[in-house]
Amino acid sequence: MNNWRRLLVILFVAQIVLWQQSFVPPTLASKSSASSSMPSQQSKKVTSIHTCLPALDLSSCKPSESMKKTSKLILQAIAHKEAKADATCWTTVRMMEHFYAGRELSEHAALLKIEVGKLILFSLWARASNTSRKCTLSEADITNILPKQLKPEAQVHLSPTHKIHNPLLRTKLRHYHRITENWRLLLSLALEQMAGHGLFASGKQLKPLSRRAAQLLAQTSTHTTIDLLNKARKISIKRSHRHITVKDIQAAYVHFKKQWKLANHKGCLGGLHLAKTSSKKQSPSSQPKKQRRQTQVSTRQHLHKLTLQNIEAKIRSLKSRNRLVWKEKRQSVRVLINRIIPDVTLTKDGFESLVTLLEKTAGLVGAGYLPMRNDTYMLFQTYLQWSQKNPAFVAQKHRPKHLLNIEWVFRVIEQLIPRKTLANGDVHFYLLKQRDQKNTHVVKLLGYQLDAVRDTTLPWWILKRVWKKHPSMRALGPFAAELLVERISELALLFL
Numbered sequence: 001m002n003n004w005r006r007l008l009v010i011l012f013v014a015q016i017v018l019w020q021q022s023f024v025p026p027t028l029a030s031k032s033s034a035s036s037s038m039p040s041q042q043s044k045k046v047t048s049i050h051t052c053l054p055a056l057d058l059s060s061c062k063p064s065e066s067m068k069k070t071s072k073l074i075l076q077a078i079a080h081k082e083a084k085a086d087a088t089c090w091t092t093v094r095m096m097e098h099f100y101a102g103r104e105l106s107e108h109a110a111l112l113k114i115e116v117g118k119l120i121l122f123s124l125w126a127r128a129s130n131t132s133r134k135c136t137l138s139e140a141d142i143t144n145i146l147p148k149q150l151k152p153e154a155q156v157h158l159s160p161t162h163k164i165h166n167p168l169l170r171t172k173l174r175h176y177h178r179i180t181e182n183w184r185l186l187l188s189l190a191l192e193q194m195a196g197h198g199l200f201a202s203g204k205q206l207k208p209l210s211r212r213a214a215q216l217l218a219q220t221s222t223h224t225t226i227d228l229l230n231k232a233r234k235i236s237i238k239r240s241h242r243h244i245t246v247k248d249i250q251a252a253y254v255h256f257k258k259q260w261k262l263a264n265h266k267g268c269l270g271g272l273h274l275a276k277t278s279s280k281k282q283s284p285s286s287q288p289k290k291q292r293r294q295t296q297v298s299t300r301q302h303l304h305k306l307t308l309q310n311i312e313a314k315i316r317s318l319k320s321r322n323r324l325v326w327k328e329k330r331q332s333v334r335v336l337i338n339r340i341i342p343d344v345t346l347t348k349d350g351f352e353s354l355v356t357l358l359e360k361t362a363g364l365v366g367a368g369y370l371p372m373r374n375d376t377y378m379l380f381q382t383y384l385q386w387s388q389k390n391p392a393f394v395a396q397k398h399r400p401k402h403l404l405n406i407e408w409v410f411r412v413i414e415q416l417i418p419r420k421t422l423a424n425g426d427v428h429f430y431l432l433k434q435r436d437q438k439n440t441h442v443v444k445l446l447g448y449q450l451d452a453v454r455d456t457t458l459p460w461w462i463l464k465r466v467w468k469k470h471p472s473m474r475a476l477g478p479f480a481a482e483l484l485v486e487r488i489s490e491l492a493l494l495f496l
Helices: 002-022 026-037 063-084 090-101 107-131 139-145 167-178 181-195 211-238 246-259 289-321 331-340 348-366 376-389 406-416 447-455 458-469 478-495
Strands: 419-421 427-433 436-445
Touching: 063 181, 063 211, 063 289, 090 107, 090 167, 090 211, 090 447, 090 478, 107 139, 107 181, 107 211, 107 246, 107 406, 139 211, 167 211, 181 211, 181 289, 181 478, 211 246, 289 447, 289 458, 289 478, 331 348, 331 447, 331 458, 348 406, 348 458, 348 478, 406 478, 427 478, 436 447, 436 478, 447 458, 447 478, 458 478
Parallel strands: none
Antiparallel strands: 419 427, 427 436
């Protein structure tokens, strides 16, 4: 028996020795292979992920294909969530943010809040993509890179049974998490990566997400947004501002950027003045010209398809919410609109004329063109400010090739429609008579009437018709689609 034990011990020790001799740590293996294959790059300085994220080498993972699955997963999550509850519109979410912040946000501050939310998620997502060796990020991969303030154990406030010392904070988190704003941020990043726009213009790529990883990032986004709004409110009060401004959002972002050790992304938010745009030209793709063109066409077609899926999902959600009054026939939209404005009867011919006007407006925006404006002073002032930060918005030839984001749609609509949204959701249109400021006529649209127009699915149905009829339409980011639908509903009520 003792001889057998000795033999087993000898074999065990021999296996350990052989294993130690054959084992090379992954970091050493990568360093040795890098030094042997690229001796000229030994002197290059390695940049920390907390200062600047390098472009990821994900060729073996095929992120472009996997990101399509991630986009589909996120779209399904949005549709599932909105089918259960009220599909909140653009204005409703902005009003919720005014309430949670305790102060009104300017329209530009609300836009910047969205871009900052994307930037925070991008930093966390990119950090996980750099540290994980897997092609698809898991929940554990996201958990490992989260700052301690954003770890899952710190996010239990979303549970209705959790007893927190601050019940107001718990209410804010739970109710804000019930809407799909956080999922739209994830979807925006996924679509922008496929299009190569915005944060991905320099070629950076993120690894796709598993379902649980996407849920954790969405949950994290809820916390970061509420934290950002609370901090912006404090900064706004300290600076004696009447409402939360763009500079307040910027200052809040800088605060949390240091606290959460987020990466520094230059040139990502051009026109929103968080950073200067990069003047370096991108290196040309190594693909042949014909293959590159085919890839661009395929990407554009897929983004167009995702836009239609998002529109159709929104229509289904609204139908589910208003199933007691909504009918399948197209004429029922006209009937519902006649109920909203009982003193104006909309005939079939009138309805067709209204649809034509709205389709032309949506088509103008969807084609990616900047409209002309007869107010030359405002046009000069606007371009003077924006062209210095992002010259690409001046020339028509530089309009977005594949995807329209929220910033582009907002700028186009601001030039098309002279309007203002009040804190209670009402909208004022300013119509100038005989080019005299004294004869300006203000048309007041009530918030509840606008909500009723959107509940008829008319604006989303208009977008569906335009994007189905014209495959050349640019794809719409989720926030861009929400904003465009909001303005289409306002125009519909204005015409009536």
